[in-house]
Amino acid sequence: MSTTFTRLRTAAVAALTAVALAACGTSGAGSGGGSESTGGTLVIGMTAAEIPGVDTVLAFTQGFEGERFVNFQLYDGLTRYDLRQDEEMPGIVPGLATSWETSPDGRTWTFHLREGVRFHDGTPFDADAVIFAFDRLMNQESPFYYPKAAGAARLWKGAISSYAKVDDRTITITTAEPNGHLLTDLTLLTIPSPTAVRAAGNEAFSEHPVGTGPFVFSSLEPGKQLVLTANKEYWGGAPKIERLVLRPIPDASARIAALRSGEVNWIEYPNPDDIEGLRQAGYTVLQNDYDHLWYCTFNQASTGWSDVRVRQAANYAIDRRAIAEELLKGTAAPALQHAPKATAVYDPANDLYGYDLDKARALMREAGFADGFRTTLTVPTGGSGNLVPVPIATAIATQLRAIGIEVELRTVEWSAYLADLNAGKPAAGADMQCASTVTYQAEALVRGHWTKGTPVYTGNWSDDQVDALSLKATQTIDPVARVELYKQAERIVSEQAPYLFVVSDRNPRVVAPSVHGVIAPKSWFIDLTTVSVDRR
Known part of the structure; x- marks a missing residue:
């Protein structure tokens, strides 16, 4: 068996995502830096309309914001992102696995598990816990197979054909074909306590979830708040704060009001118009480029969009600079293709x-x-990475009118939008659907954007050459070769324009003067263990 060391694998993932971009605003030291005291409560106003699911992969019910603030705080995967730096796109580093190697054919991976780790309920972490977690998602013969979680994990588990325990500290994972993004997928396949799941059952586990992550479940008030406490025994280093409170506040103005009143001391995505006033009032605004695309998918089963010339025309008709600089006040950059600049x-x-x-x-x-046509456009009212979706969609509708395309704008809640997307159908039956996405930081999603039969395929566009190139890229372990294959596929995607490319977010968030030590990485995700909050 040929060994591939962790450093090489980290480089492989970083090669797909890393790019030498300076941070676009205050980053790690920008949250004040100074206080290293422990204790205090961090209260985050999320863009989510609801508390994300608290059972591992079910956090994705609120998109990647759910992964960021719930899944990655309560649980760990075998691998994780390096989120303690803000200068490069984060690579993959050891999580509950300390190292791994691959077979010569690139299909069998052997993972060596971290020793001395315990779940929040005291259960030791070992190979049996990993097998139990995977059975829950992939083994329909298991008494704890959980269809709801299996559905949520279908993209991340899709490459895995089998897995096995070697000994208490070693497991193997086999893929049907070589897979270049398995290590990325494993960050999202987090591990729950088998003791807690067996005791509660799959559905009731969400009433008191148990993982190995940096925070421990305390209480949940549906629709109001999720309270977590610091895991003082966390293998990766105990968090500096005592408590983490997550509150869903989907309206940006309401988030800002909550920040100013002291109800929260951190908000995700402020109204762009309010950022300068917040800076002047002493709040810290953090932002950084990352793997983000705000785009619209054309449903090519509808009038007009089946013609590549119409799709190209729409892309020429959009003034992205005006949207990025005037509407969004520089919190986003124009996106001229599917692959964000930060990849x-x-x-x-x-x-x-x-x-x-x-x-x-x-x-x-x-x-x-020449006389245009009528079309419909669905956009969520808020949600993970969606910026200010209704104003952006309104601007798009106005700009498309200049070439004769009359847009009927439809809005839906983020949860409803995701439900349609995950069912593989256009949101609210619209001809265009617009929202945000990650691309190469969650590489399993990429082929899902344009490959028939994948879970999130909604635009009815496909291209045999793009399918072949992206499949070959997926099956290529070498990162440099993989990047070149994806670039070839992206060229065809640009030419065929199955999407309206709009902007890439710079991930603005605002923290109160009492909050210190925030590192704003080039990522959808964040490490909250570095954060401290002044005691009141």
């Missing part, structure tokens, strides 16, 4: 669409739509 897959040669109304109108005439 190694980004190739400036694939930026095909500047703002050009003359070209857009010519393409509409060429496609036989």
Whole structure:
């Protein structure tokens, strides 16, 4: 068996995501830095409309914000992201596995498990716990197989064909084909306490979830707040704060009001118009580029969008600079292709669409739509990574009107949007659906965007060459070769324009002067163990 050391695997993931970009605002030291005292309570106003699911992968019910603040705080996976730096896209580092190696054919991975780790209920972490967690998601013969969790994990578990215990500290995972993003997938396949699941049952486990993560479940008030406490015995180093309180506040103005009143001391995504006033009032605004795309999927089963010239025309008709700089006040950057600039897959040669109304109108005439057509667009009212979705969608509708496309705007709650997406159908039956996505930091999602039969395929567009290139990339372990294959696929995606590329977020969040030690990584995720809060 040929050994592939952790450092090489970290480099492999970083090669897909890393790019030399300076931070676009205050990062780690920007939250004050000074206080190293422990204790205090961090209260976060999330963009989520509801408390994310507290049972491992069910945190994804509120998108990647759920993973960020719930899954990765209560639980650990075999691997995790390096979130304690803010200068490069985070690579993969050891989690509950300390090292791993691969077989010569790249299909069998052997993981060596961390010693001395216990779940919050005292249960020792070992190979049996990993097998139990995987059985829950992948073994329909297991008495604790959980279809709801299996469905939520379908993208992340999809590469795994089998797994086995070697001894108490070693497991193997086998994939049907070599898989270059398995280590990324494993960050999201977190491990619950088998003792707690057996005692409560799958459904009731959410009433008192138990993991190995940096925070321990304390209480849950549905729709109001989730309270966690610091795991003083955390193997990765105990958090500095005593308590973490998560509150769903989907309205941006309400989040800011909660911050100013002291109800919360951290908010995700402020109204862009309010950022300068918050700075002047003494709050710290943190932001950084990351793997984010705000885009619209064209449903090519609907009028107009089946013609590539119409899709290209729409992309030429959008003034992304105005959206990024005027509407969003520099908290986002124009996106001219599917691959965000903060990824190694980004190739400036694939930026095909500047703002050009003359070209857009010519393409509409060429496609036989000189007089335009009517279409519908669905957008969530808020949610993970979605910025200010209704104003952005309104701007898009106004700009498309300039080439004769009349847009009927529909809005839905984020949970309803995700439910339709996860069912593989357009949100609210619309001709266009617009929201945010991660790309190469959760690489299993990439093929799902455009491959028939994948769980989140909704646009009815596919291309045999793109499918072949992206499948080959998935099956390529070498990171440099994998990036080049994805770049080729992205070129075709740019030319075929199955999406309206809009902006990439810079991940703004605001913290009170009492909050220190926040590292704002180039990631959807964050390490809260470094954060401290002044005691009142």
